[in-house]
Amino acid sequence: MSKLFIFGIGGTGSRVLRSLTMMLASGVKVGADEIVPIIIDPDTSNADLTRTVSLLNKYSAIRDNLQFSTGNENRFFRTEIKQIIPNYTLLINDTDDKSFQQFIDYASMNKANQALTKMLFSEKNLQSSMEVGFKGNPNIGSVVLNQIAHSSDFETFASDFSDGDRIFIISSIFGGTGASGFPLLLKTLRTGKNFPNHDIINRATIGAITILPYFKLKQDDDSEIDSSTFISKTKSALAYYESNISKNGSIDALYYLADDVAKTYENHEGGSAQQNDAHLIEFLGATAIVDFSNSTYTGTSNMELGIKDGADTVSFNSFYQRMRNMLYNPMVQFTMMSNALTYKAETYKSSSFNANNGNFEDLYNSIFFNDLTDFFRKYHEWLKEMRENKRSLYLFNLSCGDKPFDLVEGVKPKRILSKFSDYNLVTDRLNSAVRNCKSSGKENKFLEMFYLGTQKLVKEKLSN
Structure with a gap:
């Protein structure tokens, strides 16, 4: 049975998985027998995450009562969603009740290393709490998420991987968790050697969607997240992706999504208050996963999605055939x-x-x-x-x-x-x-x- 492992990074990853789960319930056809979601988010109390985990559990509870024999024509809930780690969520250690400088053990560094660290990270970065994620700071995220490949949850994923399985990565490019997690995870999957089945994982078909800005946040001087920086962060990340992902052939399919019509949300850094309403872009992000699962690739394919018009309201009539x-x-x-x-x-x-x-x-x-x-x-x-x-x-x-x-x-x-x-x-x-x-x-x-x-x-x- 073929499996599609989906890494959902950060809040955007959870929200796209929510849309995908709804599509699978309706019977949208994917090119895999099983979907295996793996959420990567240090903010485990994030309401976007907990809502998606609850939905995945509900889907599985319904699916467990169904058997799809050859004669059964029903497609509702037909695709199995498989849970291989608790709450579908990869555990990230040492982020609860810690600042970034505590995580890197700044106090025990010698003066030279402390000076180097201060060149790389601002005082605000060093004091930043990691309990609710990286709050738009991919430089912090890239350090903290280095532990992923050495975790027992990642080993569980690798042990479950078989020849012919595929991998898809969901991330946003304008925040902290997704922007740092995607290139780091991709590099691990392509070059890592210290986990089971590394040989078949290194050469597996891998796709990803990188989601560009599609919403704004209200200005809050007490918040570390400033949506006015989303575009500049996106430009920097895109330049990095072009040189280090697209051009070196490390990915088979890279999908891009964005919208210049942006709603402004309340500025919540994370936790139970971070629960964004479902959005067209997340819905379309889920269709990229479906498209990837049903496609074959030779070399790196870069893809964008267009609709028929730029109206403020999108319907089925807005989609191409x-x-x-x-x-x-x-x-x-x-x-x-x-x-x-x-x-x-x-x-x-x-x-x-x-x-x-x-x-x-x-x-x-x-x-x-x-x-x-x-x-x-x-x-x-x-x-x-x-x-x-x-x-x-x-x-x-x-x-x-x-x-x-x-x-x-x-x-x-x-x-x-x-x-x-x-x-x-x-x-x-x-x-x-x-x-x-x-x-x-x-x-x-x-x-x-x-x-x-x-x-x-x-x-x-x-x-x-």
């Missing part, structure tokens, strides 16, 4: 199912829904169904956050009420010849679909029924 083909059917089907089981739950839990009889009577009181409906709640929150962000990603009308086919923004439902309409048509297609399910077990059959039913409905009413 390749992107639309990747996302449209899976996400429309999944959203149609989530709407039905969120807003019409009592209808589909009742005995009047014929498909229940002999199939799902005891499903609706199960932990599995509770997990599924909780995942739908998280999914709807994610969609709403992106819709309300700047630039807006407005894919679905979640308040379409009794008109389930008024679902896709910018897509008018087709008229078909049927005695049924609206949710009566949904119910009819589900009743037909359950008779065609080939999977066994109520959880498998339930999701396969919704997959087959919504597949037919999208083809009839909302095909692009």
Whole structure:
């Protein structure tokens, strides 16, 4: 079974993983049997991280109840997300309650080394607390993250790696953790020799996405993060990446993403207060992972993504055909199912829904169904956050009420010849679909029924 190991570095890494998890739930096809997330973030209380870990756990709890035999056509939750280290998070030692100068043991250095250190790091750098990350200081991050390759968690990753597996790295270029972690991690993967399977890891197919500025932070004189420096830091990092990553052939595919329409967030250095709303750029970052997993490379490929127009609101109609083909059917089907089981739950839990009889009577009181409906709640929150962000990603009308086919923004439902309409048509297609399910077990059959039913409905009413 092929695996795709995804290193998500910093808050941006966690947020892109959140979007990818939603896509995997909807059945977007990736070129791997298993996804293995590994989050690298010294700020383990970062709310972006804890929210993503919670979502990954919820996905896995649902996936553990499903078996995908050859006959099971369902693609919802089909890709396995594998956890190989606790909380999917690589442990970074000695950053709690420590300043940077304590971490490097500045006090025990001789005078010459102290003088050299002061040339490389400002007094503010030396006094900086590392408990909530590196706060826009990649020079600090590059020192602290040097320990990664020597950690037991990294050894666990290396031991699990097999020939033919791939690696993808998510990072931002304008902060501290991502900007320092990406080149350091890539160098370790390409040249490191002191970990298991180093020979196959050194020559593995590796891709990465580097995310340029796409938001701003409110000015706060008490904060070490100043978003007015994002562009200058980005220029410096891009120059370094060109010379030390792209030109030397150390990476197979490097994706770039940015947006010049930037929303201004509250300035939180980290911790539980750092929880940014989902954003179009993170959504598109997840599509880069999907694209990488399904592509082959000869030499280094550098890629950017364009959309059809620069409107403040982006919909499926804004995407070129390749992107639309990747996302449209899976996400429309999944959203149609989530709407039905969120807003019409009592209808589909009742005995009047014929498909229940002999199939799902005891499903609706199960932990599995509770997990599924909780995942739908998280999914709807994610969609709403992106819709309300700047630039807006407005894919679905979640308040379409009794008109389930008024679902896709910018897509008018087709008229078909049927005695049924609206949710009566949904119910009819589900009743037909359950008779065609080939999977066994109520959880498998339930999701396969919704997959087959919504597949037919999208083809009839909302095909692009």
